Amino acid sequence: MPAGRLAGLAATRDFCHGLLAAMLFSWLTQVVGVTAMNLRSLPARRGPSLVAIAGIAGVVAVLTGILSIREGFRSVLELSGRDDVAIVLRGGATSEMSSGLSQEQARLIADAPGVVRADGEPIASAELYVIVDVPLITTGTPANVPLRGVGQHAADLRQDFRIVDGRMFRPGTSEVVVGRGAALRFAGLEVGQTLSSGSVEWDVVGIFEDSGSVAESEIWSDAVVLQGAYNRGTTYQSARVLLTAASELATFVDALTTDPRLNVRVFTERDYYVEQSSTLVTLIDILGQTIALLMGLAAVFGALNTMYSAVSGRTREIATLCALGFGAAPVVASVLVEAMLLGAIGGTAGGLIAYVGFNGVHASTMNFASFSQVTFAFLVTPELLVQGVLYALALGFVGGLLPSVRAARLPITVGLRAS
Numbered sequence: 001m002p003a004g005r006l007a008g009l010a011a012t013r014d015f016c017h018g019l020l021a022a023m024l025f026s027w028l029t030q031v032v033g034v035t036a037m038n039l040r041s042l043p044a045r046r047g048p049s050l051v052a053i054a055g056i057a058g059v060v061a062v063l064t065g066i067l068s069i070r071e072g073f074r075s076v077l078e079l080s081g082r083d084d085v086a087i088v089l090r091g092g093a094t095s096e097m098s099s100g101l102s103q104e105q106a107r108l109i110a111d112a113p114g115v116v117r118a119d120g121e122p123i124a125s126a127e128l129y130v131i132v133d134v135p136l137i138t139t140g141t142p143a144n145v146p147l148r149g150v151g152q153h154a155a156d157l158r159q160d161f162r163i164v165d166g167r168m169f170r171p172g173t174s175e176v177v178v179g180r181g182a183a184l185r186f187a188g189l190e191v192g193q194t195l196s197s198g199s200v201e202w203d204v205v206g207i208f209e210d211s212g213s214v215a216e217s218e219i220w221s222d223a224v225v226l227q228g229a230y231n232r233g234t235t236y237q238s239a240r241v242l243l244t245a246a247s248e249l250a251t252f253v254d255a256l257t258t259d260p261r262l263n264v265r266v267f268t269e270r271d272y273y274v275e276q277s278s279t280l281v282t283l284i285d286i287l288g289q290t291i292a293l294l295m296g297l298a299a300v301f302g303a304l305n306t307m308y309s310a311v312s313g314r315t316r317e318i319a320t321l322c323a324l325g326f327g328a329a330p331v332v333a334s335v336l337v338e339a340m341l342l343g344a345i346g347g348t349a350g351g352l353i354a355y356v357g358f359n360g361v362h363a364s365t366m367n368f369a370s371f372s373q374v375t376f377a378f379l380v381t382p383e384l385l386v387q388g389v390l391y392a393l394a395l396g397f398v399g400g401l402l403p404s405v406r407a408a409r410l411p412i413t414v415g416l417r418a419s
Contacts (some may be wrong), residue, residue: 048305054344056395059295060350061389064380065358066288070281070381072363076214081270083246085157088256089240091263095276096129096237103234105262112255115241123242125151126225130230132197134186145186146218147176149199149226157240158210166191166206171222174229177206179216184362189219198229212270214273217375240269244290245272292391300399335404336397343396346390354388355380 023089088109093099101109106126116123128149152171155161169175188195195202202221210216227233243252248267255268267275287304359380 001021027388028035028340032415039224040329047344052284052399053349055298056343056392057350057353057361059292059298060101060296061353061357062394063288063292063391064107064351064354064388066284066291067076067384068354068380069380070284070288071381071384072376073284074281075379076212076217076278076376083157083249083268083270085267086241086243086249086252087268087272088241089265089267090235091265091266094128098245099237101126101236101239101264103236103242105264106236106239106320108240108259108262109239112241112252113376114243114252114255116142116244119154123156125154125157125240126236127151127154127238127240128230128232128235129227129237130198130226132195132219134182134195136186137185137187140187143186145182147221147226148218148219149223153242154220154240157242158215160209160211160213162209163206164209166204168208169205169220169222171223172225173200173227174200174204176202176219176221177208178204178220179218179375180207180209180329181216181362182219183207185375195219198226200229207265212328212377241285278324278416296391296395300395327365336400339404340393340396343392343394343399344389346396347392350382350392351388353384355385 054293088101089096089099090101103126106124110122110124110126130147130149131133131144134145135141136143155168163177164180166177169177175197184188191204191207193204195204202219208216208220223236227235243249243253249266249268256262256264256266357376361378363376363378
């Protein structure tokens with residue numbers, strides 16, 4: 001191709017690039033100019049704007065509050081789970097409630113390869129799990145609370161177990177220790193109190209903590225004494241063992257599943273609690289999203305009303321801008337920016353309300369896998385706050401879209417005649 005023609009094509013390309021850049025700059029200048037004018041007029045429309053902000057803030061606060069239940073419950077179970085602790089149930093069982101192990105099976109599990117030993121003894125705990133009725137402090141109504149019979153190494157299998165009031169129960173006695181979460185939510189579980197359950201009067205001798213794990217929702221006793229109180233013979237429902245390393249799980253599982261005397265399911269503690277929490281977490285997600293959708297519709301209508309009022313009150317201004325050469329796109333963009341700004345303010349306010357009102361509040365809920373109460377604290381995470389603001393921006397965008405299109409399509413002559 002001749003050099004002159006190449007030079008001409010290059011000049012044409014440079015001209016097109018320059019024209020495009022000039023058009024883009026002009027468009028951005030118009031958007032900034034119209035948006036600045038709209039924002040300066042916000043104080044004159046503070047009433048409708050505050051209504052839209054309050055509506056969006058309410059939606060975000062409720063959504064964040066509901067989802068903080070999920071995060072709090074999930075956090076409790078995540079704290080409870082370790083990859084180097086294995087839980088063994090009877091084959092086919094989905095939870096401790098439906099499981100059963102004989103004393104001989106519990107011994108075989110504890111002696112399997114891969115289990116940590118200390119002073120010649122395996123770090124294992126064959127455990128029994130029953131439900132007792134204990135009244136809630138707030139309402140006095142009975143609730144299902146787990147009473148767990150444990151072995152002597154149970155505390156070694158929990159990550160941060162420690163007695164914070166009183167002492168540990170003595171093996172072979174009808175003494176119990178109570179998790180901090182249970183003591184805060186249920187009546188009559190303070191040190192020195194007596195709990196009537198089964199055929200035994202249990203003396204509360206201590207309160208324990210475990211960094212907020214699910215164990216703090218339980219009452220612990222000696223497993224052998226609990227077997228006698230509930231006529232369970234020498235049976236257990238689960239066995240916990242401490243592995244020498246998380247990588248030893250496969251060796252441990254192979255040893256159990258190839259032993260003809262055993263028919264068991266093996267989980268890491270973390271996987272077990274994830275499976276146990278799945279039903280409730282899914283339910284909360286569905287509930288939160290449904291409520292957010294219904295309240296979001298109301299908030300969108302509020303934003304629509306606000307932005308329609310804003311557009312209607314500035315009909316002549318918009319028409320004048322269009323007559324002066326401002327395009328439709330900058331008008332649409334300016335209205336959307338205003339609507340999303342209101343959404344961002346509402347979302348931030350709603351997140352703050354949720355954080356102050358919900359974060360750290362203690363509650364309890366039913367764990368459907370075990371039909372017992374689990375205590376936890378609402379947890380408003382940074383991710384939830386960001387999610388709330390993004391939802392508020394979406395509400396603002398949807399609420400501003402139709403009014404912005406209406407403003408852009410308004411004939412100039414009609415707009416100039418508006419009062």
